[in-house]
Every structure is written in structure tokens, then in C-alpha cells.
Amino acid sequence: MTSTAIVTLAAVLVIVLGVSVITRPRHSSTVDFYLAGQRVGVATNSWAICGDYLSAASFLGVAAAVYVSGLDGAWYAVGFAAGFVPVLLLVAAPLRRYGEFSLADFLGRRLRSDSVRLHSVGVVQLVILCYLIPQSVGGGITWDLLVGHGILGLSPYSTGVLLSTAVIAVVVASGGMRGTTWNQAVQFLLLFGALLWLAVTVSADGFRYGDAVENLSQEPLANPEFTDGDWELTEETNSIHPDEPATFGEPGARYGWLGQVALVVTLGLGTAGLPHVMNRYFTAPTGRAARTTTVWVLGMIGIFYGLAVMMGTAAREIIPGAVEEHPWLEELTVDGVLRVPEHALPVLGRIYGDEAGLGLIAAAALIAAMSTVAGLLLASAATWGHDVYERHINPRATQRQAVWVGRASTLVAAGIAAGLAIALRPDAFTPAMPSLVATMVTWAFAIAGSALTPVVVLAIWWRRTTAAGALAGLISGSVIAIAMFLTASFMEPGALRELFAAPTLVAAPIAFALTILVSLRTTPPKEADSDWVIMHGTAADRHAERMAALTLRERRRRKDGPNAR
Template sequence: MNTTSLATLLAVLAVVVGVSVVMRPRGSSTLDFYLAGQKVGIVTNAWAICGDYLSAASFLGVAAAVYVSGLDGAWYAVGFAAGFVPVLLFVAAPLRRYGEFSIPDFLGRRLGSERVRLVAVAVVQLVILSYLIPQSVGGGITWQLLVGEGFFGLSPYATGVLLSTAVVAAIVAFGGMRGTTWNQAVQFLLLLVALVWLAAVVIGEGFRYGDAVDALSAEPLANPSRDADGWVLQEEVNRIDGAQPATFGEPGARYGRLGQFALVVTLAMGTAGLPHVMNRYFTSPTGKAARTTTVWVLALAGMFYALAVMLGTAARALIPDAVADHPWLEDLTVEGVLTVPEHALPVLGRIFGGEAGLGVVAAGALVALMSTIAGLLLASAATWGHDVYERHINPRATQRQAVTAGRATTLVAACAAAVLALALRPEAFAPAMPSLVATMVTWAFAIAGCAFTPVFALAIWWRGTTASGATAGMITGAVLAVVMFTTGNSLAPSALKELLVTPTFVAAPIAAAVTVLVSRRTEPPPDVDAAWVRMHGTAADRQAERLARLTVAGRRTERRGGRRAQR
């Protein structure tokens, strides 16, 4: 067991738990538990969104994808970072101005339908579970490398899965959105410090990104592959020109032309449909604050992904030469190449910082996945607690009962994710994909981008969207996404497989078309004009609309009072 690394990790966990205790909600209202009273500042919320969004797929997965596939792996960074551009332009401000608790709450109220709300709840849970599983897998992989030992008769991987998931579930259930927001802000800063430290150390040792890419591209790209006799190093074929071997600095190592485009579209469109990210915009005090927050997020995420791409390249260039001086690398590599790509950054940390360096990077990885798990569990709690329990199971629930129901659902969702993560064996998947964690997260982005983003955009920007149209669009998008990437993962490498496993390019337009066609045959909700003013009107427009509602309500009260007097 690496005592120094484990001590570093425990110190980070102590900070995280301390933040939860200090910043826990003071009341028991659902507004406090789910939305932190809608009083989260711009910079704090930007840090928290980054902590929510920059998951194990970002910290471990992007560097791993670059490590394995070079330029093709960098498309993950492009897609993840680009996702906030449509959020900034089309979603953030209108969503906050409308002001609800969750995506299902927004769609249900905007379209005046409980059926839409319940279908949205089902899709939210599917997205959350798809996103939770790779985070738990990342926890197992990191613990396996950091500690190397299991507790209570469990393997190191299983121990990491269970511990990381259990700790975060307890923190979320205790701290609510207020505690989770500050935790995610602190966790993002810790994550960024780990990444910046590692980049500074690598550059200080003489690493130069451009020179490394040129050197790596001078010979064919090869990665470990497992056969009956164990691990062997196998050259990659260029997917664009099959007659040539793949190289690190040229496209085609993992995806063809269409596959690269489909991957970026899937990741960019999926961001606007991620429940745990979109829920954060409801915590902003105003629509303007939500938009400004997104600008901050774009800048911070861009810096983060640039560092991740650089460090994935550094790992590929530096680890082979380090094997001779670090015998422990022999158990993790085949001819100098890592068998588990997600080990790239932790291994770099240990090479240049010893056990403490490994602890810093591993703590950063665990902080990243814990922060994202926290956001996912809180989004799950909001949909079950507010959209299902309060509105359908127990409409007369007190605020305390509703919060208790939300806390209980965080534990259920965490258990489901941990069980499914334990069923996976990461080493069996690693040779087949650029990064197990990043690839699995792509499936969550696909479901969100196909089922939610088209309906979301239409509900915000098209007056004619109806409840029936939104229901049909969400179901169509979710079913197509699941069927396509499930079918694609069973196929041999080909252009068809690349398109199927990143289905948003095809499925999202179909879902949008279904929404429009069905909406044109059904009636929009009667209060669409009022909803439009709330989302897109000026402050004066919204004030006038509120005064009009109050005037109408007052007249109704007067008429009721008059009728009672006559009786």
C-alpha cells in the first residue's frame, strides 16, 4: 500500500467532508436542498459547474484517449468543451428565467403536462445511470493503482467502486445543493491544481508538446492487445486510409472522417441535455447571471482540456523511457505502453513526483469523479423527490418529507451504479476502445443529446411545441440512441460502427422532426404567450406579465367574494 499517496487522498477527503458540514443547508425546504435557495454567485457556480462537468471522463478519459489514439483522442476534448457554446447561446438564460427545479419540471410546466414530466423523469434516470457507471469505474481504476489492496475480502477495483460511491452518496444526502455546490467548487480547484502542477513539472523536465507530437508521429502507432498468450503490442490501422498504419499526429487512428464528425456532434449536443449540468442553471439568481456563468465555464473548461490533451501526449512520449528507471512500470506496460490507458496521468504523477505525486494526481481523479457523482445523485434526487414524490406519490408532503424522499433516492441511485460498475472488468474493454471511461460517458451524452436537446431547444424557441410532440420526441430520441449504440458496439470496426456508437448526428434530427410533426397535429398549451414572456421577454415585460396575473387573480377573488355575499 502506498502510504503517502493514501494520506494525500485522505487529506483531500477530509477537506471535502468539512466543506459539506460547514455549508450544509440550514433549513429543510426543497428550494434549499435542490437549488441552494437560488443564491449561488456567478464565479462560485462556474467553478461548481466545472466540478460537475469535468468528470473522470475528462480528467482520466481525455488524457487516456489522447494517449491511445493521438489526434483522434483529442476530439473528445473538442466535443466536451464545445458543448457549452450552444448552452451559452440558446439555453442558459431562458432556462433560468423560466425558473423551475429540474428538466422534467421545466418541460412539465412549460407544456402543461404531467405525462411529459414523467417521461422526462424516466429519460433523466437513464442518462444519470449511464453517466454514473463510468464514474464508479473510474473510482475503481484509480483506487486499484493508488492503493493496490482491497478491504473486507474485495478486490482493489471493487473497493474503489464502493468507497467512492458510498462517500459521495453520504455527502450529497447530508449537504444538499448548498453543500454540494461549495464542494464541487472546491473540488474543481483541487482538480485544476493537480493538473497545473503535473503540467508544470512535465514542462520543467524539458517536455515540449510540438516536438513530442513530431517524434511520436515518426513511427506507426501501436497499442496493447490481449490474445490467448497475454498482452502484445499491435499496430493500429488508419481508418481513413486502410493501406497505411495509423500515426499519433494524424487523423484516422480510431475514427474515420464521418466518425470524427459524429463524435464531436454527439458530445457537443449532449451537454445541453445533461440533467446534472442544466439543473445548476436553476441555482443562478438571474438569467443574466446564468449566461455570464457559462462564459466563465467556457474559459475554464477550455484551459482544462488543453492541459489534458498535452498531458496525454506527454504520457505517451515519456513513459516508455521511464520503464528502465522505474521497475514498477513493468507490471503496468507492454513494451513501454500502458495496458490501462486511464493510468496515464497517475503514472506521470508518480514518475515525476514519487508517491506524493501519485497521491496528488489520484486525489484529483477521485475528486473529479466524486464531484460528478454528487451532481448526478442530486439531479436524480430532484427528479424523484420533486417531480415524482411531491407531485404524484404524496402531493400533501411537507417540505421535510420531500427532502427526506430526495435523500433516499440518492442512495438508491448510488447503489444501482455501483452494482453495474462492479459487473464490469475494465481490463477486458481497454484494448477495444480509446478509453473505457470516456467511451461509456459518450453513451450518456448520446441519450441526452438525442432525447433531451432537440425537445429542450424546441420548447424554448418554438411556440408550437406541444406535450404530445415533446413526449414523442423524447421517446424516439432515447430509443434510437440506445438501439444504435448497443448495435454498434457489437459490430467489427467500420464506418457504420463509428456512426452507430455516436448516434446523435442521425437520431437527434429524427427526434426533432418527430416532435415538430406531432406538435403540428396537436394543440399547444393555452399559456404559451405567458411562458414566452418569462423565457424571452425583458425585465419590464416579465414585470408587466406578473402584474397582469396578479390583477386577474385579484378579480377572480373579488368575484368569488361577491358570490358568497349574495348567498
């Protein structure tokens, strides 16, 4: 481990822990711990949502998927970015106007059903777990590459998993939503800055995206494969035209037409059901602020994913020619192609910035994993502490008791995720998935988009939605999604397997249909009309804005004296 790596990691931890200490809430109420007092501004919240959303799958996984699969890998960027379009159009403002603590709490109150709330908690926890594991895997991969040493007899990978997860679990447990919000905002700016530095540096050296895609497409696409005890390059088959080799700039290197559509739909619909992202909208002061925040997020993540695709392409073109000049690459590559695709950005960082560049990009990767883990742990805390403990186990719980249960649940969830991440070592999978981290995150999107998104959208936009209908949608969507991507692991490569691996294209319409059919045969809550007015009216926004203005005026009066206006 170089001194540069030590300094970089220390700087990251100091920044993260320092922000948490500075922004630690002074009160122990559930509104402060879970929702930061519902006073998070548009700019801060948009940066925090980006920090929450742009995980290791986005920073390492998208570039890795492009590196391995070319155009087919870019569909991850399209799907991840497109997910905020339905959030903007259908979910953000109504969800905030209704004003609860979590998605499970929203559905439970909207449909006046404890059963819906508890079933939603189960689905939410499953999504959180599926999302937590790849973040921990990303932390382990990054530590292994950056440091290369373990502690207390652990492997470098296991050490990275445990340290990154443990640090952020302590940060969340102590800082709550307020500390996590500012941490995620700062972490996004650092993450974006690192990626922007790499893009500017590579472009200044002469890299041009269009020319690179054209050059890479001149020969068949080949990736490392471990067979018969040794690594060798294996040409990829075109999934659309099986009698032709796959190329970097043409579709078919990983997915057929059906698989590409299924992947984008799974990622696009999944965002509106991600608990750690949707919970952030409850922190906005008004529904209008929630919608404006989403517009900001769309712009920023669009730029981010564009740069990630660009850098994945740059890595594919530049690394083979850099092996002779940088002998250390021989241990990481097979004939110039990386064995672990997630190393693409850190390796580029080292090529152009030596150890300091590697430290910067690897630290950014750790930031991406830790920032998303923070949001996931906080969402887990909200469901256990508020939706389960405060609502059902101990309705007479004090604010302090509810907060402490939430804090304890973050540590438990972190421990489970770290244990599973260590069990699912990345070297147990072939590199051509196309990215282990991105593929694992797809499972979380599949469950969220198949079960939670249909029910949440119908609960917001269809007054006739009932508790029985919501239960039918939640159960059918989650069961079908899980059954399909488990079945995919036993299927031969082909269009059907691609569809089963990204099951939302099938599961979501079934969940929508069953929710509607069952709702039509049951009675909706009598408060449905009044709920509709709350979610879709503007009176609540105007009232919230007036109250915010009065609060600000009162603070200024107290600060400046009785003559202040």
C-alpha cells in the same frame, strides 16, 4: 499502500466532508436542498459547474484517449468543451428565467403535461445511470492503482468503487445543493491545480507539445492487446486509409471522417441535455447570471481540456523512456506502452513527483469522479423527490417529506451504479476503446443529445411546441440512440459502426423533426405566449436583481444598525 497515499486520501476525504459540514443548509425546504436557495453567485456556480462536468471521463478519459489514439482522442476534448456553446447561446438564460427545479419539471410545466414530465423523468434517470457508472469505474481504477489493496475480502477495484460512491452519496444526502455546490467548487480548484502542477512540471523538464507530436508521428501507432494468453503490441490501422498504418498526429487512428463528426456532434449536443449540469442553472439568481456563468465555464474548461490533451501526449512520449529508470513501470506496460490508458496521468505524476505526485494525481482523479457523482445523485434526487413524489405520489407532502425522499433516492441510485460498475470490470474490455471511461460517458451524452436536447431547445425557442410533439421527440430520440449503440456492439469495425456508436448525428434530427411534425398537428398550451415572455424577456431579470439588492441592503441594515444605508 504507502504512508503518502494514506495521507493524501485522508486529506481528500477531510476536505470533502469538512466543506459539507460547514455548508450544510440550516433549513429543510426543497428550494434549499435542490437549488441552494437560488442564491449561488457567478464565480461559485461556474467553479461548481466545472467540478460537476469535469468528471473522471474528462480527467482520466481525455488524456487516456489521446494517449491511445493521438489526434482522434483529442476529439473527446473538442466535443466536451464545445457542448457549452449551444448551452450559452440557446439554453442557459431562458431556462433559468423560467425557474423550475429540474429539466423534467421545466418541460412538464412549459407544456402543461404530466405525461411529458414523467417521460422526461425516465430519460433523465437513464442518462444519470449511464453517467454514474463510468464515474464509479474511474474511482475503482484509481484506488486500484493508488492503494492496491481491498477491504473485507473485496478486490482493490471493487473497494474503490464502493468507497468513492458511498462517501459522496452521504455527502449529497446530508448537504443538498448548497453543500454540493461548495464541494464541487473546491474540488474543481483542487483538480485544476493538480493538472496545472503536472503540466508545469513536465514542461519545465523540457517537454514541448509540438515537438512531441512530430516525434510520435514518425512511427506507426501501436497499443497493447491481450491475445493467446499474453500481451503484445499491435499496430493500429488507419481508418481513413486502411492500407496505411495509423500515426499519432494524423486523423484515422480510431475513427474515419464520419466517426469523428458523429463523436463531436454527440458530445456537443449532449451537454445541453445533461440533467446534473442543467439543474445547476436553476440555482443562479437571474438569467443574466446564468449566461455569464456559462462564459466563465467555457474559458475554464477550455484551458482544462487543453492541458489534458497536452498531458496525454506527454505520457505517450515520456513513459517508454522512463521504464529503465523506474522498474515499477514494467508491471504496467508492454514495451513501454501502458496496458490501462487511464493510468497515463497518475503514472506521470509518480514519475515526476514520486509517491507524493502519484498521490496528488490519483486524489485528483478521485475528486473528479466524486464531484460528478455528487451532481448526478442530486439530479436523481430532484427528479424522484420533487418531480415524482411531490408532484404525483403525494401532492400534499410537506417540505421535510419531499427532502427525505430525495435523500433516500440518492442512496438507492448510488447503490445501483456501484453494483453495475463492479459488474463491468475494466479488464473485461480491451484498452483500445480508446478509453473505457470516456466511451461509457459517451452513451449518456448520446441519450441526452438525442432525446432531451431537441425537446428542450424547441420548448424554449418554438412557441408552437406541444406535449404530444415533445413525447414523440423524447421517445424517438432515446429509443433510436439506445438501439443504435447496442447494435454497434455487434457490428464489424467500419464507418457504419462508428456512426452507430455515436448516434446523435442520426437520432437528434429525427427527434427534432418528429417533435415539429407532431406539434404542427396538435394544439399548443394556451400559456405559450406568456411563457415566451418569461423565458426571453428581461423584466424577470431586472426584478430579481432589484430583490437581491433590497435583500442585501436589509441584511446590512440589520447588521450595522438603523443608521446604515
